[in-house]
Every structure is written in structure tokens, then in C-alpha cells.
Amino acid sequence: MLIVLDMDDTLYLEQDYVRSGFQSVDAWLVADCDTNGFFERAWHYFLSGRRNDIFNQVLRDFNLEDDKRVLKMVEVYRTHEPDIQLLPDARSFLMNHASTELAIISDGHSVSQWAKVRSLQLVERVGTIIITNDWGREYWKPHPRAFETVQQGYSPGNCVYIADNPLKDFIAPATLGWMPSVRVRRTGSLHGDIPTPESCIEVRTLDEAATLFYKGLTH
Ligand SMILES: [Mg+2]
Known part of the structure; x- marks a missing residue:
């Protein structure tokens, strides 16, 4: 068989992968533009059922929205070594x-x-x-x-x-x-x-x- x-x-x-990915993006954002707090907001949106635009929404909350930055965050998320x-x-x-x-x-x-x-x-x-x-x-x-x-x-x-x-x-x-x-x-x-x-x-x-x-x- x-x-x-x-x-x-x-x-x-899969939510453990999402959490792990958000943590990697959080670390990247701190290094890229000295912005803290990505993880908490992104995780909150995820738990409330939001799916496809979480990166954009968090950047909007921080007045940091920028298409190139979103693309880079998606890349960080997809290529991170997951925990x-x-x-x-x-x-x-x-x-x-x-x-x-x-x-x-x-x-x-x-x-x-x-x-x-x-x-x-x-x-x-x-x-x-x-x-x-x-x-x-x-x-x-x-x-x-x-x-x-x-x-x-x-x-x-x-x-x-x-x-x-x-x-x-x-x-x-x-x-x-x-x-x-x-x-x-x-x-x-x-x-x-x-x-x-x-x-x-x-x-x-x-x-x-x-x-x-x-x-x-x-x-
Ligand atoms: Mg499956």
C-alpha cells in the first residue's frame, strides 16, 4: 500500500509557518527602515481572518506603503528558513x-x-x-x-x-x-x-x- x-x-x-514568516519579515523591516511592531499587527490581522493584503495593510498603518517594499517582504517571507x-x-x-x-x-x-x-x-x-x-x-x-x-x-x-x-x-x-x-x-x-x-x-x-x-x- x-x-x-x-x-x-x-x-x-500552516499557521506556524505564517507566524515564522511574519517574524522573519519583522526582523527585515527593523533592519530596512528601523520599524518595530510588524509582527504583532500582522499576526492580529491574520487571526482576524485577513489574508491576501496583510503586508500592505500593516505598511499603510505605519505610513510606509510602497510596492517595492511589499515585494521585498513577500520575498523575505517566501524564502525564509521556517521554524x-x-x-x-x-x-x-x-x-x-x-x-x-x-x-x-x-x-x-x-x-x-x-x-x-x-x-x-x-x-x-x-x-x-x-x-x-x-x-x-x-x-x-x-x-x-x-x-x-x-x-x-x-x-x-x-x-x-x-x-x-x-x-x-x-x-x-x-x-x-x-x-x-x-x-x-x-x-x-x-x-x-x-x-x-x-x-x-x-x-x-x-x-x-x-x-x-x-x-x-x-x-
Ligand atoms: Mg494542505
Whole structure:
């Protein structure tokens, strides 16, 4: 059986990456224009549900808005070496499976995603890691290419995907005839409010997923 995992909000909490990125941007802003307080404001906006314009908004608050500065902040955020950790259940799940029966499929900016892979020490633990963006934006999920690539040598009915985002994660594995996908619905995850599709099995942690596999995955 091949167990394929998503990374963000499946193996670690994405909000921890956001926090780590904001801290790097904060340090950069102190060095660039001697401005303190970026982190507290940015984190406040993030927790209040704001998403795509947090850098602009904080700079506006400080009367420092400038397109070039925003671009540089995005670069600092995306290229920083993140301070993130595997969730305890993810750590034990990976330890309890051979790297050869594990794969990862993850979207996102390549530099950022590979920095996460390094920080979480996943190369040592997972046989195949595909960052879809390495092929181009058009291969992000739900494009099936990554799923077709990892399933080589397995029958589709022996492959399962474990992930968190109902908007895009479970379409390709269902189309390819994989086992019912496992949706991890974690407290504190970014897509936790979206209901689990009927075709998926919902778990709260990977400990629950491991128990399912022992019992035999049925739906
Ligand atoms: Mg995810």
C-alpha cells in the first residue's frame, strides 16, 4: 500500500509557518527602515481572518506603503528558513511507516515548500516528495500528474491520499480510482471550517488514520 500525504496542515500547522514568516519579515523591516511592531499587527490581522493584503495593510498603518517594499517582504517571507515542527501524531505516523511506502504531494511556491521539507526533515522519512510547482503552476492540485507519478508500480486501489483541503485535494485521487481519501480536519487548520466531502473519511489526527489502516480502510 502506498500512503501519500499532503504537507501543509496535514503534517504541521500552516499557521506556524505564517507566524515564522511574519517574524522573519519583522526582523527585515527593523533592519530596512528601523520599524518595530510588524509582527504583532500582522499576526492580529491574520487571526482576524485577513489574508491576501496583510503586508500592505500593516505598511499603510505605519505610513510606509510602497510596492517595492511589499515585494521585498513577500520575498523575505517566501524564502525564509521556517521554524516549524511536525505535529506529534504526524511524527509518530512517519516513524511507524517505512519511507518506501510513503510519498508527499504538495502545492505552493517551490522555494518555500522545499524549505519546509528541510525544516521538517522529510527527505529522510519519505520516499518520494513532489512539489507540484516544480513543474509549473498548472500542475497544482487538482491536476492528476503528481498522483499518476507516485502511483507507478501500484494498483490505484492500493493508494490512499491523506490531506486537509476539500477544495482541491481529493479530486484527482477519486478520479484515478484510489481508495477513499482521508481528510484530516485539525484544530487550528486554515480550511477546518469546510465540511468533509461524503466520499472521504474524516479524521482529526494521523493517529486516527493509522488506526483506520490497521482495521482495513472501508467506507
Ligand atoms: Mg494542505
